[in-house]
Amino acid sequence: MANDPFGTAINCIDGRAQRPVADWVATNGQVTYVDMVTEPGADGLLAQGASQRVAQIRQGVAVSVNAHHSHILAIAGHYGCAAHAVSDDEHKQSIRQAAQLVAGWGLPVRVVGLWVNAAWQVEVIVDSTQP
Secondary structure (H helix, E strand, O other): OOOOOEEEEEEOOOHHHHHHHHHHHHHHOOOOEEEEEEOOOHHHHHHOOOOHHHHHHHHHHHHHHHHHOOOEEEEEEEOOOOOOOOOHHHHHHHHHHHHHHHHOOOOOOEEEEEEEOOOOOEEEEEEOOOO
């Protein structure tokens, strides 16, 4: 396990969003394991900026990156989120803002922002490897 690749996802606690995000990160990040750092409405929480809860998310991400050498970090938002009950377009904007915040943490990872739509399919909103 020490050499198996890891990825990290900052995701909502909603179980419907867990599998699609983990599967996307595993496949597109070419990793075996995906560490989940979860908070209700994580995309909205991160988009709002600094808070104690954001600091806790950052701490969880740091463990994944430093201990598991994660090389991809996804920030996900999803359709029907009870904790961040905004329109799809507002979610996508929150995902962009959250990805920008997380990229500013200076971690040696690819940062992607993912939207899980009403069909529980993953759409890429932002990817730090794309111009």
